Amino acid sequence: MDLPASQDFSEEAQLLVAGLASKLSNAPPQGSTSVSTYDTAWTSMISKPISGHQQWLFPLSFSYIFQSQNADGGWGDLITGVEVDDILNSMSALLALLKHRHKNPVINGDTLPQDIDFRITDTVSWLERKLRTWDVEATDHVCFEMLVPMHLQLLREFGFEFPFPGLPFLMKLHDEKVSSFDFHKAYKAKDTFLYPLEAFIGVLDFDELKTQLKNGNFTSSPASTAAYLIHASVWDEEAENYLQAVYKNGEGNGTGGFPSAFPSEVIESSWMLSTLLEAGFTAANLGEDHTTVIGGYLEKTLTSSKGTLSGRYQMQMIQQKQSSHYPY
Incomplete structure (x- = not known):
């Protein structure tokens, strides 16, 4: 089901995508997977x-x-x-x-x-x-x-x-x-x-x-x-x-907790961007400069890994998205 790309939603989506693009540009790969x-x-x-x-x-x-x-x-x-x-x-x-x-x-x-x-x-x-x-x-x-x-x-x-x-x-x-x-x-x-x-x-x-x-x-x-x-x-x-x-x-931040995958930015980036696009947003809505950064990161990373993606969290996320039980 498509969501209306209203001005309010667009602003929130732009901030989300801009933050991700900045993170991918300025920091080593990490991720925000919750503690497992x-x-x-x-x-x-x-x-x-x-x-x-x-x-x-x-x-x-x-x-x-x-x-x-x-x-x-x-x-x-x-x-x-x-x-x-x-x-x-x-x-x-x-x-x-x-x-x-x-x-x-x-x-x-x-x-x-x-x-x-x-x-x-x-x-x-x-x-x-x-x-x-x-x-x-x-x-x-x-x-x-x-x-x-x-x-x-x-x-x-x-x-x-x-x-x-x-x-x-x-x-x-x-x-x-x-x-x-x-x-x-x-x-x-x-x-x-x-x-x-x-x-x-x-x-x-x-x-x-x-x-x-x-x-x-x-x-x-x-x-x-x-x-x-x-x-x-x-x-x-x-x-x-x-x-x-x-x-x-990781998300445990030194408290002892470990995430189920690290780094996990490939699946998190592709999940976020594909979900927003499927919901009706466009590259123009989200900021073409930022979507280009994210797309470039995904292309470079997946090319270097020959398109493979593994890990418990990543595989579960893919399985969940393929079953269509995922939030917009």
């Missing part, structure tokens, strides 16, 4: 050897996870949550709780919260309830058939099993997806199936993936980059530097 429980949980599980001792790399990320748990025991969005997202958020957060409880006596850091066992029990109960009623066959979400089984496996290593009615169908989807991969390609040339990297823990040799890093990250994903740092046998300073930059410059 999932990616924050994964980054909270990174420990680094410092002076012969293991230290949590982002202790505030664990604090963020701990403090953001809902009263029902999960980490779902109580208003607009997507069911499988809520499940993955809660699975990754539970992993963070379990890993901190298991390793805290070994890794230097703050004393664990006294109610961590209670929190873990609550989350396990939440997941049991949610998985029991989850309609796997009706789920249409990027890479869920890879991510949920991997998280189930990682939780199993801590002694937690989650049988549920939809599990056989989920594993069927998982096996079909895995059978389509040529894993040898992962070590030779950049391949989009490396997203999400955390789905391939125990399958790929992470030590052999260093050449796949781009600007210190895997597919602009803090979670995938965190998984690489956790499971590679040699510490990677470039990957740490990327995560430190996200920690400082």
Whole structure:
């Protein structure tokens, strides 16, 4: 449905586009993706050897996870949550709780919260309830058939099993997806199936993936980059530097929260501009100088990446827009 390009709307749209054009012209690529429980949980599980001792790399990320748990025991969005997202958020957060409880006596850091066992029990109960009623066959979400089984496996290593009615169908989807991969390609040339990297823990040799890093990250994903740092046998300073930059410059602003993608300006720019154009605005309405800057940025970036776009947030945004369920 087209919106009337009224004077009031035009002024707001012009300011929005002008601000984006200025940002793209004067600052390194960043993005404004909101903080993600999932990616924050994964980054909270990174420990680094410092002076012969293991230290949590982002202790505030664990604090963020701990403090953001809902009263029902999960980490779902109580208003607009997507069911499988809520499940993955809660699975990754539970992993963070379990890993901190298991390793805290070994890794230097703050004393664990006294109610961590209670929190873990609550989350396990939440997941049991949610998985029991989850309609796997009706789920249409990027890479869920890879991510949920991997998280189930990682939780199993801590002694937690989650049988549920939809599990056989989920594993069927998982096996079909895995059978389509040529894993040898992962070590030779950049391949989009490396997203999400955390789905391939125990399958790929992470030590052999260093050449796949781009600007210190895997597919602009803090979670995938965190998984690489956790499971590679040699510490990677470039990957740490990327995560430190996200920690400082992402929407968490140093509070511990990590976004689901960084940088994310390609998808955010294309989303904004295409939505405004579809709503009835023109380049003249929006300011041709500014739309030219945005268009030039997108052309340059997509050309250099050979038109590929990856990362959990980016792929979900594309999927959402293709389904026509997006706001104007």
